[in-house]
Amino acid sequence: MADAKTHNPIRIDPETCVKCNLCDWICPGDIIYKEEDNRETLPVIRYPDECWYCGLCQSICPTSAIDIIFPEQMVRNRTDVVSLLGKVPE
C-alpha cells in the first residue's frame, strides 16, 4: 500500500459523494475500494500511485464528486528526455 506522502490523484468530495460504489466498480486498476451495500462509508483510494489518470471514475460519478489532480512532476515536468534514450556502455 502507498504511504501518506504519495500523491492522491483521485479527490472525492465527501459532501457530494453518494457512496454508490460506481467508482470502485469501474476502476480498471483495482485502486478504489468501496464497501459494498453500505451507504455510510466513503470510497477509499487505496493504491493512489497505481492510477492511470484515465478519469473513468470521474466520468461515471453520478454527482460529479470526483476531481482528477495531476502531480507536479506531470504538469511541470523537467526530465531531460535524452536520459530516457539509453546508455552506451564503455
Next chain:
Amino acid sequence: MQENWTTIDTDVLVVGGGVAGSMAAIPALEAGLKVVICEKGKVLDHCGSIGCGVDHYLTVMDTGPEWDTPEFLIRHVPELTDYIVDTAVASRVIREMPRIFRKLESFGIDFKDRETGDYYRLRSFGLPGTYHINFDGTDFKKQIGERVRKGKATVLMRTMVLQLLARDNRAYGGIAFNFRTGEWYAIRARAVVLAAGDVNRISKNASGLAFDSWHFPYDTGDAHAMGYRSGAMLANMESVEATLTPKGFSCQGLNALVSLGAYFVNRRGERFMFKYDRKGENARRAVIADAAINEYLLGNGPVHLDCRHLPQDMLDRMEHTLQVDRYTLPAFYKQKGVNFREELVEISISELSIRRSGVYFRGSGLAVDVNGETSIEALFAAGDCATVSGGIAGAAVLGHIAGEGSVRRMRESHGALPAIDMAAAAAMRAESANHLESAGSMSWKELEDATRQTVTDYVGVRRTDKGLRLALDTLGALAQREPALKADDLHGLMRVHEAKNIRLNAELMATASLARRETRTGSSHMRLDYPKTDEQNWRKFVIVERGSDGPRVRTLSTDRPLADAFARSVQTA
C-alpha cells in the same frame, strides 16, 4: 470438487475481456458453447486498453475504389512492416476486416460522423489509403461487452490467470485467482484464447510514474509470459514501440493529431519530420517516434507539437477527438495552463512497450496461424499479445477469427479432458501464497523499478551487444530474487505476478534483441553496433521459446508462415 478450489469445466476459456477477448467470446457464444472470461478489471464495458473509448478504427470497407479493397492493402503489408511479417496471417486479418466491421455495426456501434451522417475517413501512419475512420467511440467497448453479456458468458472479474494447463502440447485450461476475494479457480476448457494485451510498465518515461503510460498499465504481458512458460513460440519480441506524448503525461492521441494536420517542430522551429520520411507527419508511428528520438539525441530538443496553423473547425474536431481517447487530457492541459490551439506544447518520447513496434500488422508476441491458434494445440492468441496486431481493428478481427477457430477446434476434440494435476496446481498456489506470508526482502515495486531502469538504459532505443548482455545479467539476477518478493495483500499479490511477467518479458526482449544483429525500423530495433538494415541476411523472424535453462532463440525466414514451424498439425482455414 477439490478442497479450497473452485473447479470449472467449460468449452472456451478466454484470458482478458478487452476487445480481442470479447470478440473471441462472441462466435463461441453464438455457436452455443460455454465460455468463461477471466478479467483483471471489473466490468466488460470498460476494461481493456480502450475501456475509456476509442477515436479511430482502421478498416478496408470494400466500397469500390481499388485502395479500399483487401488485396490492395495486403500488397502494401511487406513495405509497411519492413518485411518482417507473417503474410498469411496478416492477409487473413485484412480480408476479414469488412465482415467484422459490418458485424460491429450490427451491434449498434455507430462509426458515422454525427454531423454528416457519413464515415469520416482519414489517412495516417503511412497507410496507403484513408483507412482510419475517425468517430466517437466512447461507447465502442460498451456495445461489445453488452453482446458478450447477452450471450451469457461466465465472467470472472478481478481475476488473474497465472498459469495455463497444458499437456502433450495441448492446452486444456488455466489456474486463476480473484484478488478481491482470494478465491482460486482451476478451469478446464477445450480451447483457451489468450487476449491479455501488450507489455507495459517495462521502461521509464518523463514523469517517472510507472502507471503513467500511453498504453494501459494493467496490461503486463501476462499472455506472453504464460504462453512462454507453457512452451509456446513467440516472435518479434525485439521490437519496441514508443509514441510522442505531451511531456509529463503519457497519453493517447498521436493518430488524431497527425491525421488532422498537426506539425512537430524542433528547438529551432524546424518541421523536421520530412528529413526522416517523405510523408512527414503522415509517416508510420515508428518513423515519427524515431524522428523525435533522433532530434533529441542530436541536441535539437525540445520537440514541440504545433497546431497553430489549423483552422478552428479542425481544432474543434481535434479537441473533441483527443478526449474520447483520454478523457482527462483537457484537464491536464488546463492544470498545466496550456492552450494547444494557440501555443506550442512540449513533447516527450513515451515509455516503451512491447506491442507492434509502431507499425501495423507486425505484432510482438505469440506466433499464430491463420485461425489465431498458437504453436500449442487449442491455445489461441489475439490482440496485442499476438504476432499480427493492428490496434483496435486488429484486436477485433483476429479476436473474432480466434473465437471461430476455437469453435472448430472444440468440435474436433473428443473424449474427456485431462484430469488437472492438483498436486502441481497446489504447489503453484503455495508458491504464490509464500509472497503473502514471507517476510520477503523485496517489493514488487523494487523489482519493477530495477527492470525499468535496466530496459531504459540498455534494452531500449540504443542497443549494443555489451549493453544487452549487461541487461541480461541484471535481469537474470533479479529473477533469482523473485521467490523473496513480498505482497502486503491480495491486490499486492496480483502486482507481484504482474511484476514477474514484466521482468520475464524484458528478458525475452533483451534475448531477441541480442540475436538480431542489424538495425530495423529505426528505433524499434536500433543496434548501435550493427547500424544498418541487412536485407541480405535478416529478413527473418527472431523466435524465442522456453529452453532448458532460459530462453532459446532461433530464426525463421519470413518467406514462410510461422505456423509452418509449429510442432503440431495445422488446420486449414
